[in-house]
Amino acid sequence: MALTPFLMFTGQAAEAVRFYVSVFPDAEIIELELHGPDDPGAEGTVGRGSFRIAEQVVRCIDSPDVHDFGFTPSVSFFYECADEATFDDLVEQLSADGTLLMPPGPYPFAQRFAWLNDRFGVSWQLSLPLA
Numbered sequence: 001m002a003l004t005p006f007l008m009f010t011g012q013a014a015e016a017v018r019f020y021v022s023v024f025p026d027a028e029i030i031e032l033e034l035h036g037p038d039d040p041g042a043e044g045t046v047g048r049g050s051f052r053i054a055e056q057v058v059r060c061i062d063s064p065d066v067h068d069f070g071f072t073p074s075v076s077f078f079y080e081c082a083d084e085a086t087f088d089d090l091v092e093q094l095s096a097d098g099t100l101l102m103p104p105g106p107y108p109f110a111q112r113f114a115w116l117n118d119r120f121g122v123s124w125q126l127s128l129p130l131a
Contacts, residue, residue, distance in 0.1 A: 027052060
């Protein structure tokens with residue numbers, strides 16, 4: 001048994017998964033099953049997907065329905081960066097076309113920290129821990 005985060009997109013799941021595994025070190029796509037012409041979802045959208053960042057597996061789909069809700073920063077992914085270069089790279093790539101909630105900088109709890117929503121609306125807290 002496992003507790004696994006689950007992200008519901010509305011047509012951007014495959015793009016998001018490919019983006020995440022391209023920017024995070026040691027990330028991989030585990031499964032990306034796309035809807036075919038006879039499936040309930042739009043052809044080419046994700047019927048079932050999963051990917052891994054660090055040791056965390058995340059599942060995702062593209063919902064065939066558009067809902068009155070989306071992602072919120074009240075639930076976010078917290079990622080500890082191994083070094084400043086990784087921190088800077090992730091902040092730059094994840095914040096592109098997104099929204100910075102807390103700008104990158106030094107904070108009492110981290111050498112460097114940033115909180116942002118990426119272009120898909122998913123919220124990320126990036127931290128370079130205190131030495």
